Amino acid sequence: MESPTSLTQGAYVELRSELLACRFAPGEKLKIDDLCRRFAVGSSAVREALSRLASEGFVVSEPQRGFRVAPLSIEALRDLTNVRCNIEGLCLQGAIEKGGIEWQSQVVAALHRLSHTPVWADKAARRYSNEYAKAHEIFHEVLAAGCDSPWLLHLREMLFNHSERYRWFSGPFSKVERDLDREHREIAEAALARDSKRAVALMNEHLQKTASVILDSSLSEREQAPKSAKPRAVSG
Template sequence: MNRKISLTERAYQRLRDDLLTCRLAPGDRINIKEVADDLGFSLGAVREALARLTSEGFVSTDDSRGFRATPISIADMIDLIGVRSQIEGQCLRRAIEKGGLDWESAIVSAAHRLARTPVYAEVDAKRLNDDYAVAHSAFHQALVAACDSIWLRRMRDWLYAQSERYRYLTVPLARVQRDVTREHDELVKAVLARDADRAVALLEEHLMATARILIDREGGSSDAVPAPQQAGLRALGAGGLD
């Protein structure tokens, strides 16, 4: 039983990573047997992993009961980031109200680790560093950790995971378009000053910067974008603005 759980978890983590990084591009059909053969997992483990990913919104089913990577679009991204801004903003307000010294210390520590972690992978300067992705997640989690609503935090966590697919697409496009470290620093300063209005406004601006990069991408060259992100950007454009 433990072996089965372990295989299912490994299949889930691998598939989730492929979805987030667009190695499985939005809209791509997912063949269970091909995935099982490629990853060396059992059919059952892959099915269970896909069922979990479906419940989380990363995978969808079609009329033939097959699986596809959930499509993305400009409209979906704007809606998602807008809702995330609202929910995460509420979490941040409550965290600022309830958080103590330990909470503040954890934020400073998470921000320091994030600032010292390279954004891009050492072996591929166009690919997001996995350690940075972990540090980034930990930083945003630290900001809202003192929120006293379990349900708000659960919704925030789910929305964060969904928005990661879009954020990954900005990695090769955002190198000269934004200073993320400065954005994080300003956010930390507002939080530690207990200025909830400014902190929430900065958070919203920080999240919407991702949307603007993808909306504006057609105005510049994407020649340097790696193949996985290219597939994701094509899928994003195919979704249109409706």
């Protein structure tokens, strides 16, 4: 029999994954009973998971009214992207300065995995594959890991995860074609060449371009959409 702690952790992991994938619409009310049935756990495990997710900013706790999915907004995305650029830049600079042969090998492996993972689960619907989403996460994580700063890496992970919500939400609506292989390859090559200035500039361009794509996909219109109108989940 599973312990209460493991049940809570399981509910947290599953619910967090579904929130990041936008399987719940921004602003949607999260009903305890529905979540208990969905994840086959008790109400205490769900409440603890929701409280933890609220502390991380993925859920909003409303006194006497329960929990809702955290909203998305244009201004929040712009702020998030600018802060993320700063933190990713610091991580990348530190990694280039401190990363050894093990870090270099991991960057090469992560780039190889990313470039050889099929991008689309459904290209017509603009839905990225889960495998690509994971490879993409690992690539950015490995690039930063060489900086050897637990606090910077913690902040980077938090910002990355919040950025992913916007990517999943807006992906099906985007019509912009990008050469993501080239973007990722150039960042990795500059990092491996110990060219901090170029690597950071390319990373900033990459992140700001992603934000622009999301903003150009009519995020402002969908901010006003009914809460029941759920977008198709995507990643990448």
